[in-house]
Amino acid sequence: MLIALxxxxxxxxxxxxxxxxxxxxxxxxxxxxxxxxxxxxxxxxGATRELKADGSDGFAVEDxxxxxxxxxxxxxxxxxxDHPVTVGNDALKPLTVMMQVGxxxxxxxxxxxxxxxxxxxxxxxxxxxxxxxxxxxxxxxQDVVPLISSLLAPSSRGVDGASIVVDxxxxxxxDLSASAIRRITVNRNPYSAEFRRPGKARVxxxxxxxxxxxxxxxxxxxxxxxxxxxRNPFARTKHDEEKQLVEGSFGSPxxxxxxxxxxxxxxxxxxxxxxxxxxTLASIEPLIENVRAPQRHTAxxxxxxxxxxxxxxxxxxxxxxxxxxxxxxxxGLHLAEQAFSTxxxxxxxxxxxxxxxxxxxxxxxxxxxxxxxxxGQPADRPAVVVHGAFTxxxxxxxxxxxxxxxxxxxxxxxxxxxxxxxxxxxxxxKRVHAIEGSNFGxxxxxxxxxxxxxxxxILFRITRGTPGxxxxxxxxxxxxxxxxxxxxxxxxxxxxxxxxxxxxxxGASLAPRAAAAWAPGAHKTVLRVGAGxxxxxxPDAALVRASLFDGQRLRELVTxxxxxxxxxxSEDIVVDAPNIVRLAxxxxxxxxxxxxxxxxxxxxxxxxxxxxxxxIRGRHLLRxxxxxxxFIPFGPRPDPAFLNVLQVESTASMRSDALSISLNGQVxxxxxxxxxxxxSKTTDDSSGVFVPPADSGDLAAERGRADDDRRHSLNAVGxxxxxxxxxxxxxxxxxxxxxxxxxxxFDNNGDGLVEDRPVGxxxxxxxxxxLAQVDVRxxxxxxxxxxxxRPDKGANLQVxxxxxxxxxxxxxxxxxxxxxxxxxxxxxGARPARMVQLSxxxxx
Numbered sequence: 001m002l003i004a005l006x007x008x009x010x011x012x013x014x015x016x017x018x019x020x021x022x023x024x025x026x027x028x029x030x031x032x033x034x035x036x037x038x039x040x041x042x043x044x045x046g047a048t049r050e051l052k053a054d055g056s057d058g059f060a061v062e063d064x065x066x067x068x069x070x071x072x073x074x075x076x077x078x079x080x081x082d083h084p085v086t087v088g089n090d091a092l093k094p095l096t097v098m099m100q101v102g103x104x105x106x107x108x109x110x111x112x113x114x115x116x117x118x119x120x121x122x123x124x125x126x127x128x129x130x131x132x133x134x135x136x137x138x139x140x141x142q143d144v145v146p147l148i149s150s151l152l153a154p155s156s157r158g159v160d161g162a163s164i165v166v167d168x169x170x171x172x173x174x175d176l177s178a179s180a181i182r183r184i185t186v187n188r189n190p191y192s193a194e195f196r197r198p199g200k201a202r203v204x205x206x207x208x209x210x211x212x213x214x215x216x217x218x219x220x221x222x223x224x225x226x227x228x229x230x231r232n233p234f235a236r237t238k239h240d241e242e243k244q245l246v247e248g249s250f251g252s253p254x255x256x257x258x259x260x261x262x263x264x265x266x267x268x269x270x271x272x273x274x275x276x277x278x279x280t281l282a283s284i285e286p287l288i289e290n291v292r293a294p295q296r297h298t299a300x301x302x303x304x305x306x307x308x309x310x311x312x313x314x315x316x317x318x319x320x321x322x323x324x325x326x327x328x329x330x331x332g333l334h335l336a337e338q339a340f341s342t343x344x345x346x347x348x349x350x351x352x353x354x355x356x357x358x359x360x361x362x363x364x365x366x367x368x369x370x371x372x373x374x375x376g377q378p379a380d381r382p383a384v385v386v387h388g389a390f391t392x393x394x395x396x397x398x399x400x401x402x403x404x405x406x407x408x409x410x411x412x413x414x415x416x417x418x419x420x421x422x423x424x425x426x427x428x429x430k431r432v433h434a435i436e437g438s439n440f441g442x443x444x445x446x447x448x449x450x451x452x453x454x455x456x457x458i459l460f461r462i463t464r465g466t467p468g469x470x471x472x473x474x475x476x477x478x479x480x481x482x483x484x485x486x487x488x489x490x491x492x493x494x495x496x497x498x499x500x501x502x503x504x505x506x507g508a509s510l511a512p513r514a515a516a517a518w519a520p521g522a523h524k525t526v527l528r529v530g531a532g533x534x535x536x537x538x539p540d541a542a543l544v545r546a547s548l549f550d551g552q553r554l555r556e557l558v559t560x561x562x563x564x565x566x567x568x569x570s571e572d573i574v575v576d577a578p579n580i581v582r583l584a585x586x587x588x589x590x591x592x593x594x595x596x597x598x599x600x601x602x603x604x605x606x607x608x609x610x611x612x613x614x615x616i617r618g619r620h621l622l623r624x625x626x627x628x629x630x631f632i633p634f635g636p637r638p639d640p641a642f643l644n645v646l647q648v649e650s651t652a653s654m655r656s657d658a659l660s661i662s663l664n665g666q667v668x669x670x671x672x673x674x675x676x677x678x679x680s681k682t683t684d685d686s687s688g689v690f691v692p693p694a695d696s697g698d699l700a701a702e703r704g705r706a707d708d709d710r711r712h713s714l715n716a717v718g719x720x721x722x723x724x725x726x727x728x729x730x731x732x733x734x735x736x737x738x739x740x741x742x743x744x745x746f747d748n749n750g751d752g753l754v755e756d757r758p759v760g761x762x763x764x765x766x767x768x769x770x771l772a773q774v775d776v777r778x779x780x781x782x783x784x785x786x787x788x789x790r791p792d793k794g795a796n797l798q799v800x801x802x803x804x805x806x807x808x809x810x811x812x813x814x815x816x817x818x819x820x821x822x823x824x825x826x827x828x829g830a831r832p833a834r835m836v837q838l839s840x841x842x843x844x
Contacts, residue, residue, distance in 0.1 A: 023095030024058030124610035138777035142178035155656035156201035175321035180301040193495025210251035210260030217250035220841040228836035239273035274331035278390035340376035379441030388821020400435035425478035448820030460562035465554035584649035607665035618654030623686035634750030652686035673718025704763035737768035745820035
């Protein structure tokens, strides 16, 4: 008995000593990485033990009690790895931690990373592309914007469109060259409190950087030529179009400084044409002509990463984008004489500091941006608008916008127990100088060709005054978010975001957000729910117009039934009081309320299926309303000092319901891709901030289908490794049509706005046709380094052929809803016909 008691006590004492966590650290080839630094963090207490991997023998952490832990592994020349470890009463199998070269992360389609499906950022309908996957898809001239746009939900976008988050900094423009992009993610963690917009209205981009171990780079040439393209369906002949793009990149380690440098640049020469399809008095046949509209784009990008130690990274990034274009604003009903030029230059500087001090991770981002944008020039004579037929005369467009932005952001992450707490904030200081000199030459408006033939315009409008304004629309936000793991099958996320805007009447807003995920059993099935509020801001353009068109600084003068071509030729002509624009005293930040429920299923390794229902309700959305419209047609104005008082107010609303099905991942060893089908219904009562209702006294008639409401849409992307160095990539889009508005072409109610609809007709009752397009890329890889295990990883030459709209289907757009138009209920434009692009790329 005594011997047995001694044995039991010894076993208990041994068990109380804890277990051992063993493992090894390897690179992508399986070779051991010597001197890798390991931090073993107890997530419950934050206690940290530090050790080093000793080459082929790996590492061992002794006396580990049951609980949740985190392995944070770093090594020179490799990307840091965080590996969660759960220690129970049973002995653990040896771990293998694989590290990837440099800071490069190989993410293709969401689902390829073996992370817990309970994490908020691991929703199955998220789509992520890395540079290799993007390089296999058909992209017109390296422009990834059309591809990304097809994956977003129109109902979730804000006033300025989707959010573009580049290296953690939120904006609304993507103008980086393709070689500067390392990874693109759409709809990751839809209810994150860190960002202003929901997942399906947000694109996250990680930029490219150099390697600490090797020199690498590429040179690419892309060309498109008219003989290979099909004719635009609205053109009589093919225009001599050309596109030429040269792009290069270079990355290298900097010896003795533990740093890496990456540089890239591109130059695009695009000589395309716009097709005019209008109707004038010169002929009963439509006027059809091709108008050359060349564009030039230059982009530079540079990035320096410095690693003072294994826990700290400093990054400096600079990029420049310059765009010039001529003969813009032409096409469809707009004649060649309507052409104007544009130029847009943007400089950006970003400094980042990433530090790890267990159990904290902190990232500081500070940057500055300077932009100059100019469109058109002051006009010296009037333009002519014949509704539904043509727009002629000199362009009245003249805008100048100069912006300087400075921002500072700090985001910290804290790990403790089952909690991952994240908090941060940003201050964004902005200075805007704007010139709004449009319509200084004046514009005649005619109801139709009959009125134009008689020389009887409906009205004449012209702007006079001082067109400059200076604004300081500063912004700031702060957020806090906690991800909680409840056991092994349930997680919960709750967050709160506060936004502040230095805009009249908008002020501060608080947006609560929450999400939960439940994964019973083997975690093959995940059920998710989420809900949250998302606030937008009043656009700068609204502030500019309200400050300028006040009746003092700028005066928009309107004359009803003027003379022609001299609007003031008759002594009976009376110039009415001016139009003014103002912000409503009770204007509020536009708000979207979103809720969703989803079921996800892992079909096989790295491939998941998701079904989701999503409801969105928009409140306090922006619209313009005429407060000074006559109570009876052509009657007196309530305030005789003005003609129209267009008030920007937050009284519009929106309702959207959607059911989506997504398949995403590595379908086979050679094929990977994503497919997304959505049934949706979206109704609202405003077409935009500056689009007034047909009758400001009857807003009920504005309730109708949203401008971008498509009942069905299917988008798919995929790549197939055919073998023998051949790869095939494809992008497909199928969708039902969008609506269009129907108007009379006259000012029936005498309010000076030609937006009137027929009696009993509500907004957007016209129906356009559907959309169908398939784009294909075929690539042949010629390896130039025989010892390379994979042809696409060593030095190689890639030759590709892209075919856009490969079946040459006519996808109509720009439907005319003006009843007086000879094109009524018909389109006067179409998406591009089939185009063929050739490219060659050398990688080393």
